[in-house]
Amino acid sequence: MRKLVFALLLLIAAAAPAFAVDPGEKLADPALEARARAISQELRCLVCQNQSIDDSNADLARDLRRIVRERLTAGDTDAQVVDFIVARYGEFVLLRPRLEAATWLLWFGPALVLLIGGLAVFVLFRRNGAGAPAALDPAESARLTRILGETERPGSER
Amino acid sequence: MIDELGHFALVLAFGVSLVQMIVPMIGAHRRDAGLMAVARPAAIAQLALIATAFAVLVYAFVTSDFSLVLVAENSHTTKPLIYKIAGVWGNHEGSMVLWVLILSLYGALVALFGDNLPDGLRARVLAVQASIAVAFLAFILFTSNPFLRLDPAPFEGKGLNPLLQDPGLAFHPPFLYAGYVGLSMAFSFAIAALLEGRVDAGWARWVRPWTLLAWLALTIGIAMGSWWSYYTLGWGGYWFWDPVENASLMPWIVATALLHSAIVAEKRGALKSWTILLAIFAFSLSLVGTFLVRSGVLNSVHAFANDPSRGLVILCIVFFFVGGALALYGWRAPLLKAEGLFAPISREGALVLNNLLLSAAAFAVFIGTLYPLFLDAVGGPKITVGPPFFNLTFGPIMLPLLCLVPLGPFLAWKRADLFPALQRLYGAAAAAIVAALIVLAVKTHGPWLAALGMALAMWLVAGAFVELATRIGLFTNPVAVSLRRAARLPRAQWGMVLAHGGLGIVVAGIVGMTAWRQELVTALKPGESAELAGYTLTLEKVGMREGPNYEALVGVVHVSRDGRDLGYMLPEKRNFPVERQEKTEAAIRTNGVSDLYIVIGEDNGQGAFTIRAYENSFAPWIWAGAIIMAFGGIVSLTDRRYRVGAPVRARARLASAPAE
Numbered sequence: 162m163r164k165l166v167f168a169l170l171l172l173i174a175a176a177a178p179a180f181a182v183d184p185g186e187k188l189a190d191p192a193l194e195a196r197a198r199a200i201s202q203e204l205r206c207l208v209c210q211n212q213s214i215d216d217s218n219a220d221l222a223r224d225l226r227r228i229v230r231e232r233l234t235a236g237d238t239d240a241q242v243v244d245f246i247v248a249r250y251g252e253f254v255l256l257r258p259r260l261e262a263a264t265w266l267l268w269f270g271p272a273l274v275l276l277i278g279g280l281a282v283f284v285l286f287r288r289n290g291a292g293a294p295a296a297l298d299p300a301e302s303a304r305l306t307r308i309l310g311e312t313e314r315p316g317s318e319r
Numbered sequence: 320m321i322d323e324l325g326h327f328a329l330v331l332a333f334g335v336s337l338v339q340m341i342v343p344m345i346g347a348h349r350r351d352a353g354l355m356a357v358a359r360p361a362a363i364a365q366l367a368l369i370a371t372a373f374a375v376l377v378y379a380f381v382t383s384d385f386s387l388v389l390v391a392e393n394s395h396t397t398k399p400l401i402y403k404i405a406g407v408w409g410n411h412e413g414s415m416v417l418w419v420l421i422l423s424l425y426g427a428l429v430a431l432f433g434d435n436l437p438d439g440l441r442a443r444v445l446a447v448q449a450s451i452a453v454a455f456l457a458f459i460l461f462t463s464n465p466f467l468r469l470d471p472a473p474f475e476g477k478g479l480n481p482l483l484q485d486p487g488l489a490f491h492p493p494f495l496y497a498g499y500v501g502l503s504m505a506f507s508f509a510i511a512a513l514l515e516g517r518v519d520a521g522w523a524r525w526v527r528p529w530t531l532l533a534w535l536a537l538t539i540g541i542a543m544g545s546w547w548s549y550y551t552l553g554w555g556g557y558w559f560w561d562p563v564e565n566a567s568l569m570p571w572i573v574a575t576a577l578l579h580s581a582i583v584a585e586k587r588g589a590l591k592s593w594t595i596l597l598a599i600f601a602f603s604l605s606l607v608g609t610f611l612v613r614s615g616v617l618n619s620v621h622a623f624a625n626d627p628s629r630g631l632v633i634l635c636i637v638f639f640f641v642g643g644a645l646a647l648y649g650w651r652a653p654l655l656k657a658e659g660l661f662a663p664i665s666r667e668g669a670l671v672l673n674n675l676l677l678s679a680a681a682f683a684v685f686i687g688t689l690y691p692l693f694l695d696a697v698g699g700p701k702i703t704v705g706p707p708f709f710n711l712t713f714g715p716i717m718l719p720l721l722c723l724v725p726l727g728p729f730l731a732w733k734r735a736d737l738f739p740a741l742q743r744l745y746g747a748a749a750a751a752i753v754a755a756l757i758v759l760a761v762k763t764h765g766p767w768l769a770a771l772g773m774a775l776a777m778w779l780v781a782g783a784f785v786e787l788a789t790r791i792g793l794f795t796n797p798v799a800v801s802l803r804r805a806a807r808l809p810r811a812q813w814g815m816v817l818a819h820g821g822l823g824i825v826v827a828g829i830v831g832m833t834a835w836r837q838e839l840v841t842a843l844k845p846g847e848s849a850e851l852a853g854y855t856l857t858l859e860k861v862g863m864r865e866g867p868n869y870e871a872l873v874g875v876v877h878v879s880r881d882g883r884d885l886g887y888m889l890p891e892k893r894n895f896p897v898e899r900q901e902k903t904e905a906a907i908r909t910n911g912v913s914d915l916y917i918v919i920g921e922d923n924g925q926g927a928f929t930i931r932a933y934e935n936s937f938a939p940w941i942w943a944g945a946i947i948m949a950f951g952g953i954v955s956l957t958d959r960r961y962r963v964g965a966p967v968r969a970r971a972r973l974a975s976a977p978a979e
Binding site for chain 1: 552553556559560561562660663671672675676678679680682683686687690694699700701702703704705706707708711712713716733840
């Protein structure tokens, strides 16, 4: 069913230049309008390529903006508005994917890479760091003394 | 007839690349100078043949030869000449020909200027380079042939997407490809080094200029693309974290890391094996980017599944080169001897941290771009990964890196003391604090975090300046001495100062745009006015204008500020009848610090037109900074230590001439 809806949406998609909110759509209450804009920036225009409904001029985006504003005027919280739309269009509509089992790798992946990389660097430093002269054989020690004997100009290029 | 000539040249180029791939490799293995010598003429012949095919394609577009399917599908007789030429690479087939053209250009440059390379290394580099050409020429010839004929030839072509008919976008792909494909040089050198089992300072010295060239082309290409979306897409957005943008950002980040690690490899002999791995990754990400953009997998996974031939071939190419390179790396990298011990707090240590953070940032972009495809492929839920994700992951990783940029150059090689280095940066820190205070005093709206952002930008710019000042002894020596030292400073040093300072300006632009841009969305009848950020905008009238291949609705907007007349701005909405598409042309007025940006929209049926106006604070700085960074790359490239080309050779010949 969702596939069918998606196909229909693709059919009605118009190749329109992108720009958002029409003057007529704006809510009178600036605080409410600001909330509507913030929510709109987190929702994807389903028929566009990677645009939020706030940026898109497609009919569907306009309808979604209207729904967001209707729900807000009806007194929904931000979370309720988002849930309302997710219930109808699926999580595909969220530009910020929810944290759940399927997205753990996504959300924690970068931090994990940083952590593993940091650990690797730490271990390497510990293993052959400058603080372990005992690990050097005599030839290496001689070389090290020679290197350290060079004049150390901070930031010298060559 | 001439089209068949182009086709023939492309087929011949494929044959030549096959020879160039196999013969020199065998020659290098057997140390047979005769076989190795095949590489150079082959690389030059390959360039000549591909250039011929490309020239034929350009000729077909310029003369509107609609007997070629490609021209009929993507061009039109009324199109201005520049867009007929740009139309060559404004489509899948043509852009792939441009891709291999640039690839062969790099190969030919090594062949022409590679005199000071060891014969074996040069032969291997050219052979690896040719293997990439073989893969992509086969891809073009078998799945994306640009020379297919159409019979009968139509009377008129279908035109080019109006969004692409734009000077910014017309020259965006060549720069981007020069960057993408330029990383193939680093890749070929890495593979050749692994095959030889040897990496020395000379190797790193050779890789650096190529990476630098690719990096600066990529910087210009990305900046151009972002500038284009800024003025075309209708509201001043300059970066959308769109997969296509990410595809170019990932190689850029890794190339940046590679530039830094290659310094360590060249000067200290350390991080060799890591540098090789980065070189492999940088080009692999270029290939992944090519796959993402060219396979159609992004538009919809289903479209890809319906016509997978092209995508699958590119995917196979990606797997072959990435998998092959990594396997070779796993096998041969242990042979590379690590040298150049260093303490954690040292210039090397700082560059390791730089690489660590850049790699993690590249990974954040990578996983955010590919995760939806991955989930879909394994039958998981359909999700979208949009800007909020990247802001939450990429941002926090880049932040500490930006804070550390000014510190790195002050640390000594091998072993450094943190405190003296920090001490030299007192001036920069003071400048940053002053910048934050000024922001807090002047800007009454916007988040207070913006003050910290601007302080960071100032820290980067001032840090770069302090670095320069210290190098030339600006405040400790007489000015004349300083100037002399400035003139003698290695160009690479100037390049670094410019690149780091330019980065600070980009940061200022991004912070300003994020924190202070103001928006006005309203409907105006001719004669009515509205206010935005102190400007008074009056829509005086609306008219129609005929362009070469479009009709435009033009709004005449009078701009004034505090009673001062600032002239007119003319936003347009263009209608392209051939392509049946519309395109907005924003009117942009800049004062160097902020842009006034006006877009005109539809008639609302009651005689009023939608007017969207933005005051984009610091927007021009984003591209000014990027240009400064790229300029830093150019300056660095002219450093005589990297001028590995003709001048050195000429001098060597002159030196030896008197003996005769």
